[in-house]
Amino acid sequence: xxxxxxxxxxxxxxxxxxxxxxxxxxxxxxxxxxxxxxxxxxxxxxxxxxxxxxxxxxxxxxxxxxxxxxxxxxxxxxxxxxxxxxxxxxxxxxxxxxxxxxxxxxxxxxxxxxxxxxxxxxxxxxxxxxxxxxxxxxxxxxxxxxxxxxxxxxxxxxxxxxxxxxxxxxxxxxxxxxxxxxxxxxxxxxxxxxxxxxxxxxxxxxxxxxxxxxxxxxxxxx
Numbered sequence: 001x002x003x004x005x006x007x008x009x010x011x012x013x014x015x016x017x018x019x020x021x022x023x024x025x026x027x028x029x030x031x032x033x034x035x036x037x038x039x040x041x042x043x044x045x046x047x048x049x050x051x052x053x054x055x056x057x058x059x060x061x062x063x064x065x066x067x068x069x070x071x072x073x074x075x076x077x078x079x080x081x082x083x084x085x086x087x088x089x090x091x092x093x094x095x096x097x098x099x100x101x102x103x104x105x106x107x108x109x110x111x112x113x114x115x116x117x118x119x120x121x122x123x124x125x126x127x128x129x130x131x132x133x134x135x136x137x138x139x140x141x142x143x144x145x146x147x148x149x150x151x152x153x154x155x156x157x158x159x160x161x162x163x164x165x166x167x168x169x170x171x172x173x174x175x176x177x178x179x180x181x182x183x184x185x186x187x188x189x190x191x192x193x194x195x196x197x198x199x200x201x202x203x204x205x206x207x208x209x210x211x212x213x214x215x216x217x218x219x220x221x222x
Contacts, residue, residue, distance in 0.1 A: 043070070057073070131162075134167065142162070150215075152203065152206075157171045160204075167188050179199075181197070
């Protein structure tokens, strides 16, 4: 560190190396600014989604950048990214960081997700985010009743299902009793509940409309 610091900041660097602190706060702030302007890090460590930011700015971002450069790029991205693109970025990040991690651990979940269309996959990501938020904040509902009313009833197992008051769930063929009774594996707890549910009170995820999916995404990521 001492070798890279300019002569005017050598003393404060020495203080930090020897004592772990410095009494000169002004010099410390100058050292921080110097560090942020000069030290380079992998862009993935500083930017939320480098690829999406490159597409939004239509420019190539170096693989190693400074903290100052990262702040400038994020600010430019926020100024040039449309609300729709922001939703897409947020949903993509949540899918990658949360949904796929859970689904790829379970062959049944992965198989059913792969079989549904792109709109249903987007709906699953939004519902998973809404479910997580409801569990975290203690909200009673994922969405308002009038939003849930736009969605179709469940189809045939295996399938993803959801209930505005209970959350996102999954029903395998073995979970179905005399229709419409079924066990439901709940996303938020990753386990079955003791209750047997009536699927008449659940919504399906397939056969969804574009506008309804966007509405869920806006509620989840807007």
